[in-house]
Amino acid sequence: MPDTVLVANRGEIAVRIIRACHELGLRAAAVYSDADADAWHVRLADEAHRIGPAPALSSYLDIDAVVGAAKAAGASLVHPGYGLLSEDATFASAVTAAGLGFVGPSADIIAKLGDKVAARAIAENCGVPVPPGTGDLAPEQAAAEAERIGFPLVVKASFGGGGRGMRVVRSAGELAGAMAAAAREAGAAFGRSEVHLERYLQPARHVEVQVLGDAHGTVAQLADRDCSVQRRHQKLIEEAPAFGLSSTVRAGLRDAAVRLAREVSYVGAGTVEFLVVPGTDEFFFLEMNTRLQVEHGVTELVTGLDIVAAQLRVARGEPLPFRQEDVVVRGHAIQARIAAEDPWEDFRPAPGVVSELVLPSGPGIRNDFGITGGGEVPPMYDSLFGKVLAFGADRDAARLRLAAALGELRVTGVPTTAPYLRTILESRSFTEGSHDTGSVAREWVPDPVARPSAEPVSPVRRVRIATDRGPVEVAVHGRSRPRGLQRASREGVSVAAKSTAAGGPPSAPMDATVVEVRVEPGQRIAPGDVVATLEAMKMELEIRSTVTGTVGAVLVAPGSPVSAGAPLVTLG
Incomplete structure (x- = not known):
């Protein structure tokens, strides 16, 4: 029987790894939560092996359950994909301790x-x-260190990645909160x-560089990528390759x-990430991600190499x-991430059933x-559910x-980021390549007044109406507002809480977890006041x-x- 690879992930990256296994003649075992x-x-x-209930902590992040599934499948290798346990040194150690091969660097290197x-x-x-910076520091050390480094600065999580645990600070007054x-x-994330x-x-x-190393001492680079189109440090x-570099x-x-x-x-496989200062020859190290990247596909398209297949070969002890x-x-090659979010509602996560999907x-x-048509984007995981990539003879063709x-x-069934990303691709600054990591917040803010020339998605809204034969649920296709971009200088996620009735108390816009409560009984609130901070689909709202x-x-x-529509407070 062919060797079996346990794919310790879900969604599009699990699909990608399973296909690579099959192309190499390997069996692929999946894990899944109840969701x-x-x-x-x-x-x-x-x-496929069930590893627990829907919450990630009880399933995809349960190391014992995942390793147990690998043993039950008779797997020889465990591929962690990206996110979840992919950069968890404890998981890598548990895999090797169980006598299995880990598709990635050693636990020591991950740590x-x-x-x-x-x-x-x-x-x-x-x-x-x-770049100038500090080691780990306590809150009481922050003010002095910030003064030494100078503003603006960024507060960064010392562990983890993917833009989580990062806050830009432009003045001393913002430092403690950030x-x-x-x-x-x-x-919460790591x-x-x-x-x-x-x-x-x-x-x-x-700008980042893809690297691959084997156990025989060979390290190769697979060129560079540009990932400057970011919102809140999320690509x-x-x-x-990266454009416009000397x-x-x-x-x-x-x-x-x-x-x-x-x-x-x-x-x-690993990725070394840098910040490049436009118009100069300066660049600075950001971090090294010890896993496969979401954007690995664009490198595959321009090099003709299969990075996932190379990962599997290296993990079996073969040379590059x-x-x-x-x-x-x-x-x-250029890639657009398709997520179940509404850019015209401050990128509000919008989980649900994708009733139709035409690629x-x-x-x-x-x-x-x-996913396929009829599949679900669950509320407890990342909102990303797909990627569309294009290859061309040059940047403009792609x-x-x-x-x-x-288009x-x-x-x-759900709103997506696709129409917003299309407007970016057609914008002047992206076409010219003059954009940077701040362009989304500075000039590519969705404009509720201007509609793009074509809208590639048509989500379904389900509306409950009263009739003389009782309530009836109907599906409404299309959107009620125009779509486009506007220039602005704001950043962050802020959602106006719904009311259960006119003048009623604020309520949750979707299923989420409460992170912070910002009010207390007897406090007077007005429109615009923050009531609470929620987390849904890896985003704070x-x-x-x-x-x-x-x-x-x-x-x-x-x-x-908290469930969608549930009141957060009562009003006296």
């Missing part, structure tokens, strides 16, 4: 590079430039609440990435299936999706092809009141779940 019992990755796998402060020190030791929020978010400070470089571009559009910067980035990987004897001189970049096709188009593909994409009144009772507490 994913009928998910696409479960149906594609050769076998070293997962500690952002330790990673900075490693980078400095091998001559890779780092420290608390970043620590809280980091603790189980570690340590934070540190770094100089915030703006304008800047986010939205990625492309390869030959000096490009060579410097690639050399620095390989030097860092060799410094730690890196094995597996190519030499550095075999890595040749041809053309250009674009044609030359140079690749679709990596984790850009136009991707914009057209997003063909049809998703009904500030819930603001739309009414004036006096808080009677507070009905929720930090850590408690």
Whole structure:
């Protein structure tokens, strides 16, 4: 019987890994929570194992359950994908302790590079430039260190990644709140609440280098990618190769990435991330992600190499299936992340059933999706459910092809980021390549007045109406508001809380977990006041009141779940 790989993940990346296993003649075993019992990755796998109830902490983040599933499947390898347990050194240790192979670097390397402060020190030791910053620090140390570094600066989680636990601070008055929020978010996401400070470089571009290493001492780089289209440090559009770099910067980035990987004897796929200062030859190390990246596909399109297949081969002890001189970049590729979020409602997460999914096709188009029509985007996981990628002879060809593909994409049942990302692709600054990591907040804010020339999605809204034969639920297709972009200088997620009735108390806009309560009984609130902070689909949402009144009772507490429509407080 062929070797079996346990895919310790869900959604589109689980689908991607399962397909790579099958192409290599390997069996793929899936894991699933109760929320994913009928998910696409479960149906594609050769076998599937239930690992617990819907909450990630009770299933996908349960190390014993995942390792137990690997043993039950008779797996020889465990592939963690990205997110979830992919950069958890304890998980990697548990896999190897069970006599299984881990598809990725050793637990020791994950721990070293997962500690952002330790990673900075490693980078400095091998001559890779780092921005001014600190080690882990307590709140009482922050003011003095911030004064030394200078504003603006960024508070960063010392463990984890993906933009979680990061807050930009522009003045001393914002520092304490940002420290608390970043620590809280980091603790919830990664189980570690340590934070540190770094100089915030703006304008800047986010450029990264893909590396692969094997157990025979070989490290190769697979060129660079630009990931500068970001909102709240979450990437939205990625492309390869990075555009507009001087030959000096490009060579410097690639050399620095390989030097860092060799410094730690890196094995597996990894990504070294940098900030590049536009118009200069300066770049600074950000972090090294010890896993497969969401954006790996654009590198595959321009190099013709299968990164997931290479991961699996290396994990089996084989040498890299190519030499550095075999890595040749041809053309250009761009990826758009498709998430169940409403950009015109401050990117409000919008889980639900995707009743219809029609994917674009044609030359140079690749679709990596984790669901099919009739599938669900559950509220307890990441809102990302697919990616559309386009390849072209040059950047403009890839850009136009991707914009057209997003115009063909049809998703009904949930709003998505697709129409918003299409407007970005067609914007002047993206077309010229003059954008940076601050462009989303500065100039690409969705405008509720201007409608894009074409709207690629048509979500379904379910409305309950009263009739003489009782209540009837109907599906309403389309949107009630125009879509477009406007220039602004705001950033963050802020949702106006709904009211149960005219003048009623604020309520949760969706299923979520309460992170923080900002009011108390007897407090007077007015429209715009923050009532509570909720977390849903890996995003924090500030819930603001739309009414004036006096808080009677507070009905929720930090850590408690809350259902869509449930009141957060009563009004006296």
